[in-house]
Amino acid sequence: MKLVVYLYFSMIVLGVQAWPSVKRSFELFPNPAMPHNVHTVSDCMHVASEAGDYIFKKLNPLNSALNREAALLELEVAGAAAVGVVPGEGAAAGAGAGAGTAADVQELQPEVCGLYVIGEPDTIVEITMKHYDANCETGALMAFVDGWELNGEYFPGIKDHHRPLEERVYEFCNNYRQWPRVSNKKFFRSSQNAALLQYRIPVRGSFVANVRFHKITQPCNVLVQDTAAMYKMTNFGQARNCTISALFPAVVSLASLRIGGKSVRAQPKVNYDCQLPSDRLEIGGAAGLDAIGMEQASAVCGASSDLGPEQAIFCGVSTVRLVSSGRYQNQAAIVLRKADVPDMEIATLICAL
Numbered sequence: 001m002k003l004v005v006y007l008y009f010s011m012i013v014l015g016v017q018a019w020p021s022v023k024r025s026f027e028l029f030p031n032p033a034m035p036h037n038v039h040t041v042s043d044c045m046h047v048a049s050e051a052g053d054y055i056f057k058k059l060n061p062l063n064s065a066l067n068r069e070a071a072l073l074e075l076e077v078a079g080a081a082a083v084g085v086v087p088g089e090g091a092a093a094g095a096g097a098g099a100g101t102a103a104d105v106q107e108l109q110p111e112v113c114g115l116y117v118i119g120e121p122d123t124i125v126e127i128t129m130k131h132y133d134a135n136c137e138t139g140a141l142m143a144f145v146d147g148w149e150l151n152g153e154y155f156p157g158i159k160d161h162h163r164p165l166e167e168r169v170y171e172f173c174n175n176y177r178q179w180p181r182v183s184n185k186k187f188f189r190s191s192q193n194a195a196l197l198q199y200r201i202p203v204r205g206s207f208v209a210n211v212r213f214h215k216i217t218q219p220c221n222v223l224v225q226d227t228a229a230m231y232k233m234t235n236f237g238q239a240r241n242c243t244i245s246a247l248f249p250a251v252v253s254l255a256s257l258r259i260g261g262k263s264v265r266a267q268p269k270v271n272y273d274c275q276l277p278s279d280r281l282e283i284g285g286a287a288g289l290d291a292i293g294m295e296q297a298s299a300v301c302g303a304s305s306d307l308g309p310e311q312a313i314f315c316g317v318s319t320v321r322l323v324s325s326g327r328y329q330n331q332a333a334i335v336l337r338k339a340d341v342p343d344m345e346i347a348t349l350i351c352a353l
């Protein structure tokens with residue numbers, strides 16, 4: 001009994017003594033204060049809103065459990081192989097059919113997938129490639145996009161971004177022919193709360209991408225992730241167009257408004273049909289991401305601090321865009337929520353499917 005107590009006690013003492021050295025060894029790792037969230041990238045379109053490490057690994061296109069499409073194709077291959085084994089043809093013919101289908105699968109256009117990162121409205125996204133194995137020679141390619149890309153359309157829209165598209169998309173892969181090998185680390189920052197890491201890995205490859213968010217003071221373009229929230233838009237007196245886009249049909253109302261020159265703001269009622277070239281808030285939607293292609297339901301200017309009427313935008317992407325010439329200090333507070341079937345009655349825009 002005495003011995004047990006002694007052992008127990010000495011373990012505590014040893015434990016206490018061991019602690020400082022253990023602690024010190026942890027400090028050898030970079031960023032000890034950072035919470036270490038690790039996520040596995042499983043879907044081809046993987047939406048990420050948390051900071052941390054995002055890990056992707058593809059061992060082989062036909063048996064990667066991570067790749068749902070590949071798994072489906074594998075089933076098809078198995079099915080085709082099974083169909084191949086018909087009486088009279090024999091097992092050899094069946095195996096031949098199976099192999100042929102597998103080769104066909106590899107010849108299919110390799111899929112482009114993406115880690116779609118979205119943060120709070122007043123943040124920008126930082127992505128550090130801690131590791132990547134995307135061999136250029138096997139057709140693998142990765143790209144960082146300053147914004148989101150879907151079906152060839154970008155958020156923020158090509159004309160609404162201060163950087164040209166060539167500068168917003170940075171492609172990279174491992175060129176193992178280069179010697180000495182260039183550093184395998186890459187570091188990117190977006191201009192708004194949305195960023196995209198695209199990858200096309202036809203054979204095998206992997207990456208570890210660390211995602212962080214940084215607060216900014218003058219957000220302009222914002223991709224909406226909440227299904228109900230209020231957003232403040234302002235041009236800070238600058239000549240710029242700022243867009244808020246939600247990837248769902250939305251009900252929009254204005255909580256407060258101050259847009260345009262003195263004479264516009266002095267009008268007793270908010271104008272929902274402001275003509276060009278005045279500063280205005282465009283409310284509308286589109287099937288795709290780029291606000292340039294959007295259909296307009298209203299163009300608002302004037303001043304009010306009363307909650308305005310609700311209007312529903314039934315489009316794949318609902319958009320509110322503040323167009324500012326730079327002559328006025330414009331600001332608006334927008335209440336946005338997901339539209340439901342009963343909101344059809346207040347629809348001001350229904351996009352073609």
Ligand SMILES: *[C@@H]1O[C@H](CO)[C@@H](O)[C@H](O)[C@H]1NC(C)=O
Pocket residue numbers: 159160239240241323324
């Ligand atoms: C803002 O948009 C308007 C109309 O959509 C356009 O005429 C103007 O050039 C844009 N301004 C900037 C700074 O991009």
